[in-house]
Amino acid sequence: MGRIVLEKADGVATLTVDSPEVRNGLTPDMGRELVAACEEVDADPAVGAAVVRGAGGTFCSGADRRRWRPGADQAEDATYRDTGAVYQAFVRVGKLAVPTIAAVRGAAVGAGMNLMLATDLRVVAEDARLLAGFLRIGLHPGGGFFTLAGRTAGREATAAMGLFGQEIDGRRAVEIGLAWTAVPDDEVEDTAHRLAAGPAQDPALAREAVRSFRTELGPPAIGWDAAVEFERATQMWSQRRRTSS
Known part of the structure; x- marks a missing residue:
């Protein structure tokens, strides 16, 4: 079973997705653990920044497909709630x-x-593999993917990734605005923590600044919460019509 590990040091919280046997695939229980870890971070006024990472040299392979039930009724209560836990x-x-x-x-x-x-x-690592991959496996994107990608990489790159299944590496991610910097794999986490150390010096100011940042620059067309729900029914349909994992 996977887990979420929360560590705090020098004003920086590190949230680690730890399920390396499935390349850090998220289970519903891990989703709930991640929500709880975020609550703990928010409740600690000494924390001024957070780094999200994956254990074992990979970030996250998506939802843990061992828990999938191809062809099942996605509106069934337990299934619906479990999917929602990953989204949340x-x-x-x-x-x-x-x-x-x-x-x-x-x-x-x-x-x-x-x-x-x-x-x-x-x-991102220069050789990171970034792939939406939903349509490749017969699923409609979920979790507001188009809103999330569109607010960073723009319409063209979002279409390439979300509609046409294009995979990119870390260098390309920087070119299209999906990432700030691409560095050698063994420098990724140190670089992220060095960046996080800046706002962590003044947690109160960091919290006010990021609130303004998101309010002023948040997704412009449809809110993220609305996008999650807007996409969900169609993704449920795409899951229901599948016959195999």
């Missing part, structure tokens, strides 16, 4: 009261892309 994991990261950075090594796929895009800033 990255929605809650996006609402953390402190500036957030994704430290992306290895792969970020599907819901892992959403988790990465939920943060305020991204540091």
